[in-house]
Amino acid sequence: MRVEKIVGNNVVLTVDPVSSKEYVLFGKGLGFACKGTEFIRKDDARIERRYKLDEGEPMERYESLVDELDPDVIEVSDRIIEMMKERLGTPVHPKVYFALPNHIQFAVYRLRNGMAIDNPFLIETKLGFPLEFEIAGIAAEMIENKLRINVPEDETGFLALHVRSAAVTTPVGRLAMLAAAINDTVERVERGLGIVVSRDSRSYFRLVAHVREAFESLAEDRRPDNPLRTHIRETYPNEYGIASESMRQAADALGYTGDIEDEAGYLAMALNRFVQTYEK
Template structure:
């Protein structure tokens, strides 16, 4: 890989063997280098193929002003998240998470911590991602010496959740989390109970709600299965559960101007019955 342009000591724009323009990152990779110089493969810690000019420009603007150690720790956290989740994540996470970690460290140094108002909900609804966030705090402490608060594990978790979803952003994930929280409040209020958050039925309900809210945000409906007959049976057999599903539907319609179809009401009723036994 040969250098096309040196951005700073740690970042260069280069071309690979296929002539593809690439952003290459590595400690000291651009030190005393010039256009045409060869980069040793073992000096490269991370590369970004320049397929999207807008994202590449955002990335370069970000990386110019961030210590290489912050870039490296973000990369380490993302690699750990991919391994833990067993899946690839949206490449945009390298931009958003690097920026967030850098900003979090700046705030910590200046004694300006930010409280995560959704920390409790993130722990409940995105437990795997939250545990990755907790491990990220350990990595940051071990490698950079900063003991960031648990709230930051929640913020990191939201970035990871966002990177698993298509056509979403952290603000939407935050709003989706609030919607799930409100739906659970409706259920607990109507039945006057506390839900068993460690039960399999609760976990299934949360999983259903995550996909339900995702569909809500993208305007997607469940594939119609003509649930009218089944809904009639559910109305009779699980009247309170069905009425609760209707209250959820009312909340969704009032706040998001979307009427739920029979299929959605059917699944909500079934899940409510399971978790309120």
């Protein structure tokens, strides 16, 4: 494999000289080991994972992204990704090696130029992805220490979406849309059922947990069978209407094209129980 570009200590852009196919190779210390070399063997024991670029992902795109990155950003991103893998206990999607440093570089640019970072889905992200938010907090500290800049909590929320995206392969943009869907569902519940849910209350935490569980069933394609769906729709029409609209929004966010009405029925039941036990 011909080495085209080294991305930090752990990633190398390569081309197969026989097939001309382009690959991204991953391995701890692989980038460092390839410095000063022109080729790397396909069976090199240091290669932990390889990702073949398709025709829609030209090597030039990745090379241009790397060329624009601050070396310090690449270094801290490498360390963050290694920390993510350790704490998540799973492999990460290869694209995080490019998406994360590009996000960090843009965030640092905004912060250094006095531009505010506002995250309208911060609370939903904290409640919906608690592990990812905890990991993002560690990442924020690593960025602060390396780049000598204060990282606000709103930015930590955006980092948490990158952590989640790396683990589940769902694009960050779709995760942001999902967080928006959670927020919109809470507002639908308030309007439709005539209540106001304080964003720092136990009731809010319970409601978000119900909604997140329903949305995750779509993300994981569980397709639960609900034999009581018709009964629930007739007995709790307000709750069912809210649940059905919310599930459609979540399906759009996730690119899900399957049936949503069974899960909408379960969410409607959860919303009804929530209202019955609602604590102001």
